[in-house]
Amino acid sequence: MKPLIAALLLALVASPALAGDVVDTSFAKAQGPHAFNVRDLVMMQRVSDPQLSPDGRYAAFGVRSTDYAANKGVNAIYVLDLARKGAKPVKVVDKGSSARWSADGRSLYFIAPAKDVAQLWRVDLGGKAGLNLAGHATAVQVSRGPLDINDYKLSPDGKQVLLSYGVFTDCATLACTEQRIETRKRDKASGTLYKKLFVRHWDTWSDGRRNQLFVGSFGADGKLPAEPTVLTRGIDGDVPSKPFGDAREFAFAPDGKSVYFDVRIAGTSEPWSTNFDIYRVSVDGSTKPTNLTAANKAWDAYPVPAPDGKTLYYLAMKTPGFEADRFAIKAMDLATGAVHEVDPQWDRSPGDLAVSADGKTLYATADDEGQHPLFAIDPANGQVRNLSGAGTVNSFSLAAGKLLLARDDLQRPADLYLAKAGGAGLKQVTHFNAGDLKSARVGDFQFFTFPGWNNETVQGYVVKPVDYQKGKTYPVAFIIHGGPQGAMSNGWSYRWNPQTYAGQGFAVVTINFHGSTGYGQKFTDSISGDWGGKPLEDLKLGWKAALGKYKFLDGDRACALGASYGGYMVYWMAGVWNQPWKCMVDHDGVFDARMMYYATEELWFEEKENGGPQYEVPQNYEKFNPIDHVKDWRVPMLVVHSGDDFRIPITQGLGAFTALQRRGIPSEFLTFPDENHWVLKPHNSVQWHDTVNAWLKKWTVEDAGPTASK
Secondary structure (H helix, E strand, O other): OOOOOOOOOOOOOOOHHHHHHOOOOOOOOOOOOEEOOHHHHHHOOEEEEEEEOOOOOEEEEEEEEEEOOOOEEEEEEEEEEOOOOOOOOEEEEOOOEEEEEOOOOOEEEEEEEEOOEEEEEEEEOEOOOOEOOOOOOOOEEOOOOOOOEEEEEEOOOOOEEEEEEEEOOOOOOHHHHHHHHHHHHHOOOOOOOOOOOOOEEOOEEOOOOEEEEEEEEOOOOOOOOOOOEEOOOOOOOOOOOOOOOOHHHEEEOOOOOEEEEEEEOOOOOHHHOOOEEEEEEEOOOOOOOEEOOOOOOOOEEEEEEOOOOOEEEEEEOOOOOOOOOOOEEEEEEOOOOOEEEOOOOOOOOOEEEEEOOOOOOEEEEOOEOOEEOEEEEOOOOOOEEEOOOOOEEEEEEEEOOEEEEEEEEOOEEEEEEEEEOOOOOOEEOOOOOHHHHHHEEOOOEEEEEEEOHHHOEEEEEEEOOOOOOOOOOEEEEEEEOOOOOOOOOOOOOOOOOHHHHHOOOOEEEEEEOOOOOOOOHHHHHOOOOOOOOHHHHHHHHHHHHHHHHOOOEEEEEEEEEEEOHHHHHHHHHHHHOOOOOOEEEEEOOOOOHHHHHHHOOOHHHHHHHHOOOOOOOHHHHHHOOHHHHHHHOOOOEEEEOOOOOOOOOOHHHHHHHHHHHHHOOOEEEEOOOOOOOOOOOHHHHHHHHHHHHHHHHHHHOOOOOOOOOO
């Protein structure tokens, strides 16, 4: 399920089998040539957020390394001189993120903590001849607010900055919010009274605060006032949105006199509404925000003003209440309010929208038949070109006729690539993890297609085991992706990475069934109301096709694994298609569709996928409900579910484990009280992988016994 609230404290006494099977999670990274494993994965440096300097000479970017002893990631900021041959990246900030260049290109702004409060900082890099990266000045704190900065964006002239803070909207100052938080901490009564949803969202209980947008002007000393000006007063919503919104949701006009932002008005319908709109407000806060897209009751977001200030580009959906609808690129004439679609013939759903300095080219990424490239779109005629080829572009930056990409694929994590703005001359300019990748062997992969449901073409891929030998057969990890409107694509992952299974001696098979993204909106739409229908048919046909095409797959030693929607499908398959599988692994899946509706937080998802609220169409929720087929379960299953998962609450996993235990089916339950829908902490990631791999191996060894008694 798509990015799917509070911790349910779970006291669980592990069974002797679970306690004995879990591999020691202490860290011992393999030396010399070896098969890729989870310890390689968690220790890799993660390159992200590339930012070209205004003159295009320098690249600033973030690198996350892992402090395994402290069980956390550490974010640093690097700068690379792209004009100097053989130049190496230089770390200019030890702990910080979200680096952005000053208007003159001689300083970097970034976010870092000061006394445990996230503040805005600046580090001056300017020298007499270019930037002085090795001997730059000490970073200076430029914001002084008492609250964490969520995100920020500099004005085109660099004199102002937009800041997002989480505040109580009836407070006139940031200090008021801080004081109220401290008062609550001192209160010996622990109860909280809620009067509307969201009570909790993703992994956080609501405390009544809203993300609001402020603007501050830099003083003569380069610092910001302690109390910036609020721009979204009276807006009952979050800017940026929760839980994953960022600075793409607000922007300065080119002349710096006004600001655009998107927001969903909460009211009493927030949990079942996707009606985001784009607003404009004067940068001095003298006017109330004006809704520019009120006519569209679906999702309008990510405003990108054209350089001449005459046109506003943004992304818009057509179907209210549907988060996986196609995003179209819209162009609004700001003088008349007239709107037209730029790319009506392009059957893809773009994101990360940007515009060139001359306004003649739009840039966006999109899922596309197992890839996630960067595209150039001509705003005059909607023509689309793939600029980056195969692989996944996670983020990009434009400046001075150049293009800087963070790009990865199934065999390597992200590095930076530089090209001309038209995509020509693409070349890799950073080589993080090169030594680790040289010593840690990964598996080869191949995409394949087959006739799926209704004889329509469906795509999947296989990954060979790291030490593949022709003529041998290998056990299989059959991975089912989440979303459900998502895809297993040619990209690197730090959670469900096929190479962690390939490194353990497994082949991997995955299918981008009906409902997956990157194959046209009709294909994506086809899963709604049919969770256990077309996708299951595709999985069956894809499994058959893979076995017929790749003789190294051992169909008698295969396990099915899935998370979120993939976890739902594992529970569904356990009752209606369990014959091929020696074992199953279910991570945060939906076990009871009926209760899922009342326990989750984002109700628009459930209502769209099932054709309405459960109390209006109960039959739709029962049509493909895994809980109704428990009597037919027979395959050993590992269930994983975490305490802070409020998208699919932990009672779903506990219910499934109870069913398995009561049926007498070999089963184990792994839970993390401090994780959400994802497992993110380094030690927990290692434990997750070690536990899953041990379970797969237990049931796929050559002499594994019968699966389970019925």
